[in-house]
Amino acid sequence: MDITRVLEVPVKEFFRQPRGLIGPGSWEMAGPEAKTMGLHHVLIVTSGLRGTGIVDEVERNFEDAGVAVSIYDKVESNPKDYNCMDAYQMFTDDDCDGFVSLGGGSSHDCTKGARVVAAHDGRNVNEFQGLFKSENLENPPHIAINTTVGTGSETTPFAVINDMSSDKAPHKWVAVDRAMTTTLAINDPLLMMTMPQQYVAYTGFDTVAHAMEAYVGRIQHLSGTPLALEALRMVSDNLREATSNPHNFEAMSAMTWAQYIAAQAFSCSLLGILHSLSHAVCAYYDIHHGLNNGIGIARVMEFNQPAAGARMADIARAFGVETRNMTTPQASDAAIDAIVRLAKDVGIPDNFGDVVEYPKDRRGTGWYERRPADIASDDAELDAMAAHLIEDACTPGNPRDISHAQAREILRDCVYDPMDRSAKRLARMRGEQFNPQNVPGTDTTGAFVAATRA
């Protein structure tokens, strides 16, 4: 019997989690852990974490433990295929026997790509996109030292890489690969406390996206959904404070746990079209993944309401909304409004048109250098991004099927319309045409965006 006709995901997989160390001071255990693993010479893969001094301190930590260090510090935001190949080349040239990724998702994903390349004698990293492409599962050891409250990559079996060289470019692809799971994941809130406020907000919204998509998604893996809901509650309680005051240890520690358990949730429950949308926009504009999620989340939740209203009502309660006197649709509306409020409070821009040029991108990467500074997609580009969204590996996990036209409309809304859903909701209920000029405060962008522009 073809049970896929009646059960969309009849068999669910639990992906192995790596060992994890979490808590203040845990990063200092990295060097001794490498020594215990029998490593002699590691390659630290990082974006450089400029201005923090963290790379120097971690280098000393390994050398004090008797482990030699080489450093590849050219990882770009939304790691590119050539970053993976360059890191692999240095790993080979310097006779390294293990990897250390230091930073956020870009550093971890770049390292995962470089490890797979190392395990397959230098084959191009773009050959490993998609599901379970590794033929050799024995990747070199990988210690991931995480410094953000959003990625989750330090503990998941996934990597996301920008293909900038094949005839599919620009294409941000996802790999689901058991061989990519790290050897040791380290989450130290003391490192998260060095993040600029803007990145606390952006990466915090990556955690919101992971937890929301895992909780409402099609997989419904029961080892993940309770964690997802708890992560949402912790973000609701702590992201405002962690963004406003990154030196508040309690708030950042809570966000560290929230990002860690949200990642465990989506390791098994997978994701949905919010991540597909984010990947598409990253491919074309190379802006921050968490920022994309913050802009897209209200639009995607609104689209998913018919298929996931009851789950969104749970999210409203996790955000502290009293829903006893609400219907399920009203409570799911309230969840969206609560998330919009959080996005506004931490400075997420209203739409992609309000995003200023992202400062870490377009460093000698050819294709992006020729891109306009402002995001104002025309019909052809919206169509291209919609096709990218539909084909993304995360799309099948979404609770509601999506057509090209629907994807295109969500993207158009993200580029041009206000984030607040209440005016659109009212117009829809009245059978009126929505007019963005009637929305109060639509020209109000987040404080961080205004500061960046100043």
Ligand SMILES: [Fe+2]
């Ligand atoms: Fe993400």
